[in-house]
Amino acid sequence: MKLRHALAEHVGSPDWRKAIEQVPRELFIGDAVYLRDAARGDLWTAAHRAEMDEGDWLALVYSDETWVTQVDGVLAEEATGVVTGSPSSSSTTPSLVVRMLEAAQITDGDTVLEIGTGTGYSTSLMCHRIGDSAVTSIEYDPAVAERASKAITEAGYAPTLVVGDGLHGYDDNAEYDRLIGTCSVRTIPPTWMGQVRAGGTITTPMWGWMGGVAFAHLTLAEDGTASGRFLPDDLYFMRARSHLPPPRPPVMTGIGDARESRIDPAILDDEAALWVAQLAAAGTQRSVAGDTTILLDVATGSRADTRPNPGGGWTVHQHGPLRLWDAVEDAVLLWQDAGSPHQSAFGLTVTREGQYVWLGDPHGPSWNLPA
DSSP states (O other), X not given: OHHHHHHHHHHTOTTTHHHHHHSOHHHHHTTEEEEEOSSOTTEEXXXXXXXXXXXXXXXHHTSSOOEEEEETTEEGGGOOSEEESOEXXXXXXXXXXHHHHHHTTOXXXXXXXXXXXXXXXXXXXXXXXXXXXXXXXXXSOHHHHHHHHHHHHHTTOOOEEEESOGGGOOGGXXXXXXXXESSBBSSOOGGGGGTEEEEEEEEEEEEOTTSOEEEEEEEEXXXXXXXXXXXXXXXXXXXXXXXXXXOOOOOOOSOSEEEEOSSOGGGGGSHHHHHHHHXXXXXXXXXXXXXXXXXXXXXXXXXXXXXXOTTSSEEEEEESSSOHHHHHHXXXXXXXXXXXXXXXXXXXXXXXXXXXXXXXXXXXXXXXXXX
């Protein structure tokens, strides 16, 4: 209990303090977590509770850290030896979980649909705060869902738990006051719009294929549309699996039409600039090889690569039906002219016809998101 109280004090949220003090995080961490290899980020080794001093294990559990519990479908408890791959489920940093719940403005009397049960820790925090019957949570991965259900039950909570694709929502308990995405989406799934009452909210991180992120908070209107400005928090979770980018084949660089670039490609290391670039080329993936920045649209085969010139400046080569670097340049220059603002200077509007991100206000410069 002392460790839980210390964590609650560290997180510093008066609205969620009692929940953090009462919900035992060790149930949701389970009996093992993955530790990333220091030299290679795609190698993981499971640290098992049984092999550690109990005090050390609990100190790990109650640190304000994210602990990976599954890598490419292999739960940490089931891992033998080194596992290669990417995290597919985790117990998110508690302070980040609470920031998400606060951003969604969840309060007593609300009903909530959570997209992505994960370990079940955030689900249980909500159950403690607003009651079991007010919480519905959907998990895509059956193994993760089973693990979470056992932990939630052992902790003494009984929300509605669903195994399925959360991007389709859950009609049986709709309409909800709040919908929160504890996974990142590329666009707002149209089905979500019918899950939330007028005046209710959708709060979710957005993470596109170029790597740009923003934190959306939308309010539903009576006419079925939703709109809102992105939040100041730089907050995101693992991507929804059906929103992951397609496999990226090797790309030959230095082919196609060549010209001088109007921007330094290093500007895309700025998170807000990357977000803006992604708006202009939504189907594009970005990679860096040495001093060369590469953009690739897998669907059309369009590509661009930009590299420094020996005498200064940068040369861009573009090939394919889409002029990716042209679009990125135009958007980045517009953003710079506006003062290079954070993502919170942008907003998102969702209608039956589509979704668009705007700068400043809904009548300002805008970019359509992919259908």
